[in-house]
Structure formats: structure tokens, C-alpha cells
Ligand SMILES: O=P(O)(O)OC[C@H]1O[C@H](OP(=O)(O)OP(=O)(O)O)[C@H](O)[C@@H]1O
């Protein structure tokens with residue numbers, strides 16, 4: 001079996017889109033009196049949130065949750081697990097969840113359910129990638145970098161069996177038997 005990675009979104013396209021998201025998010029929150037917090041879902045969002053937070057020109061905190069739904073490989077386990085909870089309190093804060101990719105929507109749906117009962121001032125979602133045709137649950141996504149077809153992708157934080165997260169671009173996984 002051979003694995004090939006075909007680039008579908010280049011490093012420059014990613015940076016351009018992240019700058020655009022930064023402008024939109026800054027404009028949305030810049031006049032608000034409440035604190036803002038970015039919540040990255042580990043591990044997939046670690047590179048995206050690092051770049052995104054530097055183009056959001058509003059004071060904010062950053063915290064992380066670890067959620068896992070894909071045990072290994074390409075199939076979801078069907079069981080969304082919270083492996084690490086937040087350390088910050090979100091009460092009365094503007095919460096922006098930062099995700100690398102939304103596929104079935106199960107991960108995000110669970111996170112939204114958990115955070116909404118902690119009474120944030122607002123609760124919004126920013127994802128770099130979205131695969132709308134794979135959605136199993138209905139969720140509202142406020143900021144989307146790129147909508148992509150039903151490809152299994154890696155790079156820029158996103159893995160295949162924990163590898164390829166380091167790639168500076170987004171690539172489609174092609175498996176040849
Ligand atoms: O919309 P869904 O079908 O729930 O899939 C999306 C989630 O799957 C991946 O995370 P994964 O559980 O593989 O862990 P990781 O972030 O550590 O890579 C990805 O980072 C999203 O968090």
C-alpha cells in the first residue's frame with residue numbers, strides 16, 4: 001500500500017484566507033465590552049489557532065480542549081470523548097471555538113452542548129475547513145475558511161494516523177493498493 005498526498009490548498013492560499021478571517025472576526029468583536037476567548041480543539045486546530053490569533057486584533061484569551069472522535073485512521077469511532085477540559089471560565093465571555101475541520105459535525109455538536117450550559121456571552125464557531133456534504137448533525141458555523149468536497153485531508157495540523165500534521169499545506173490523501 002502506498003500513500004500519496006496531493007496538495008489542494010497551498011500555504012499562500014491558507015495565509016490569505018486566515019488574514020480575511022482575522023479582519024471579519026476583528027470587526028465583529030472590536031467594540032464589545034465583554035472579554036473574548038478563543039478555544040482551540042486539540043490536536044487538529046493547533047496550527048490554525050496559532051496563525052488566526054495573530055490576525056485577530058482584539059484582546060483575547062486562549063484555551064484548549066482535547067476532544068477525540070477519530071481513534072485512528074479515517075473512520076470516526078462514533079464516540080466523542082472529552083480528554084481535556086478548559087482551564088478558563090467562559091461565563092459572560094465571547095467564546096470563539098476554533099476548529100481545523102468539520103466533517104460529521106459530531107465533535108462540534110458535543111462541544112457546543114457542553115459550553116452553552118456554562119453561560120458564555122456568545123458562542124461562535126470558526127473552522128478552517130468544512131465538508132458540508134458529510135454533515136450528520138445540524139450546527140451553525142459562523143466563519144468558514146474553505147468548503148471542500150468529501151476528501152480525507154491532512155496537513156496544517158490535520159493528521160492521518162497522527163502523521164502529516166506538520167505539512168504547511170492541506171493535502172488530499174490518496175491510497176494506492
Ligand atoms: O465533524 P467530525 O466528524 O466530528 O470531525 C471533525 C473532527 O475530527 C478531527 O479530530 P480528531 O478527533 O481526529 O482528533 P484530532 O483533532 O486530535 O486530530 C478534526 O480535528 C475535528 O476535530
Ligand SMILES: Nc1nc2[nH]cnc2c(=O)[nH]1
Nearest residue numbers: 103151152153158159160
Ligand atoms: N485527518 C482528517 N481528519 C478528519 N476528521 C474528520 N474529517 C477529517 C479529514 O478529512 N481528515
Ligand SMILES: [Mg+2]
Nearest residue numbers: 041042043044
Ligand atoms: Mg480535532
